[in-house]
Amino acid sequence: MVLQDLGRRINAAVTDLTRSPTLSEKAFDGMIKEISNALVEADVNIRLVSTLRKQIKSSVKFSELPAHANKKRIIQKAVFDALVDIVNPHQTPYQPKKGKSNVIMFVGLQGAGKTTTCTKLARWYQARGFKTCLVCADTFRAGAFDQLKQNAIKAKIPYYGSLTQTDPVVVARDGVEKFKKERFEIIIVDTSGRHHQEDALFAEMVEIQGAVRPQQTVMVLDASIGQAAEAQSRAFKETADFGAIIITKTDGAAAGGGAISAVAATHTPIVFIGTGEHLLDLEKFNPQSFVSKLLGMGDMQGLVERVQSLKLDQKETMKNITEGKFSVRDLRDQLQNIMKMGPLSKMAGMIPGLSGMMGDMNDDEGSLKLKRMIYICDSMTAKELDSDGKIFVEQPARMTRVARGSGTSVREVEELLTQQRMMSGMASKVKGNMKNMQKAQGAMGGANRQQQMAAAQKRMQAMGGGGAGGMPAGMDMSSIMKMMQGGGGAGGGGGMPDMSSLMGMLGGGGGGGKR
Structure with missing residues (x-):
């Protein structure tokens, strides 16, 4: 990239x-x-x-x-x-409201990725609790409705379109009215594009806008057009008066920096950037987070949102950590969660310092290492998984058996157990911090109670820079990361000890490699 x-x-x-x-x-x-x-x-x-x-x-x-x-x-x-x-365009985009219908209309040239981005955005809002749907008002491009339909079915999002009606204004109006009656909160309308800026395209946009009265009109721009984005966005803005921009294909565009900076010059907020072909490859754009990630300083806010949207199950692991425990099974669960979060290259950009740790390792190599670690865990007995790892030190023959069963090396098994011991040590510190917090809370009283609580919270945030920190019972991973954001911030070296440590091991070149 x-x-x-x-x-x-x-x-x-x-x-x-x-x-x-x-x-x-x-x-x-x-x-x-x-x-x-x-x-x-x-x-x-x-x-x-x-x-x-x-x-x-x-x-x-x-x-x-x-x-x-x-x-x-x-x-x-x-x-x-x-x-x-x-x-930074220094403009605030429209914020959809729950409990009411928010119509979002997409415009842009053909080939920019409008139809795919419509589904990505619907999926993004759906993951955050909105009732979302799609309307295909692109009657110009052959196959547009079929493409949207396939994407919508894959993402399990309701859709509306017509194979017989050729008037895009009628299709857009009927679809929006239908979904408004059904009380959908996010109604995304996909419109036609052209290879060039034509009068017919602009006239159609204005007609559809008048028919559906969108709360937000979004222009989709291909990052590869570079500085031409400025002239193109100005032409569309004069006609459709859009309020936001999504830039697509930033994962491989040589002119990506040009497109983003050119659009900012029009003082129109970029709301999302497309980072790949998968439905999850859509990132909310924030100038500070974008630059922070660009410079390898991490994007904890983006990481928190990603964890929350995936609804990863962390309850059992968090419960164990607050009790000072971290078993091999807990380690396996964390590895599986990392696999669910998407390509390692995207994760590395969000965790401070991790992109440097990964070096030249690509997604396939990182994914293979993660899988081999999971294979090791899956080759263990229930007793071994639920242990603190000492059983392997006491009975080394178990490591040989697990290595053979998982198709890995004894060295890889040793490295995984070393990682588990380190995590277990962090969990022990958490338990100690929890006790100190409880003592501090028990000692609080009188007029200065709030001040003491505030000071305690600051101490907890500071712990994020060097360890697992004092985590209240029931805290999930996203809450932990929020707490750690206070200690690491955009430019700090703090971060999640569980995931950054695990991935640091991936990038360390350890393991037996491919067999």
Whole structure:
């Protein structure tokens, strides 16, 4: 993915400067030049790049920094803020409301991925508790309704369309009226596209808008068009007056940076970006999160949302952790949850520091390592799975048997058990922290109770940077990550000890490899 390459280049430029024994102004100028070159090569508008250069220089004012200043932190923040400013349109998009019908109409050129993105967005809202549906008002492209129908059936989303009615305005109006009567909350209307911006396309958009009266009109843009996105989005905005943009195909587009920055120049909010062909490959766009992930600093907010949308079962594991336990079975459950969360490359971008840990390992290699670890667990007896792992130390022959049964090596079994012991140690710390929290709460009283509670919560958040932290009983994984966000943040090295540690082992090159 070219956007990832852009992030690596920018990050490398900042890191090389901040690791230098002497932070000279000449080296600082060299860093800004390298960042600018990387952005221009990613097709970001030269005008925006020039603005970024000036913004970084004015923010840092290298020659005026006092000797005791943390120059590394100041430079990192200046680069981060300048990049955020490039992709931030400073506009708030429409927020659908539960309990009422929210009509969202899609517009854009043919080939941008409108129909697929309609289903992705419906699936995204459905996972968050909205009653969603799809209306196919694209009567121009042959096969459009069949494509939407197949996607909708796959995602288990109700749909409406017609193989006989050729007037898209009639289809859109009838579909929206039908779903409004059935009290659907998110009604997504897919419209026709053309290969070029034509009068017929714009006239049709205006007619459909008048018929369905959408609360939000979304323009879908292909990331590969680069800086042309600005002119295209302006032309559509003048006609359809859309309020949001979704950029597709960012997973392989050489001009992805150009498209995102060009759209931001129109002051229209980007609400989502498409990151692949799967129905789950749609990410909510937030300028801060986007830049944070681009620079390898993680996106804890996005990770929390992904965990919540998948509704992963964490109750038993969380219960064990708060009791100071973490069995081999708990480890296997966490591995299986990681597999459910999607490609490792996307997960790595969300967890601070993990993308660097993975190195050149691709999704297939990472997935294979995860599967081999699960095979090891599946080759254990129930007694072994529910143990703390000591049984293998006391009876090493068990490791040999498990390795043979899983088609792996004894070394891989040892590494998995080492990981489990480390996680178990974290769980023991959690139990200790829980006791301290309970004692602190029991000692609270009088007028300063609220202040003491606030201080205790801050201490819990701080724990996120170095360990499992003090987790209240019943807390699920998404809650843990929210708590840890306070300790790690966008640029911190904190994160989830359970998942980042597991994936760190994946990227460590350990294991017996392929047999």
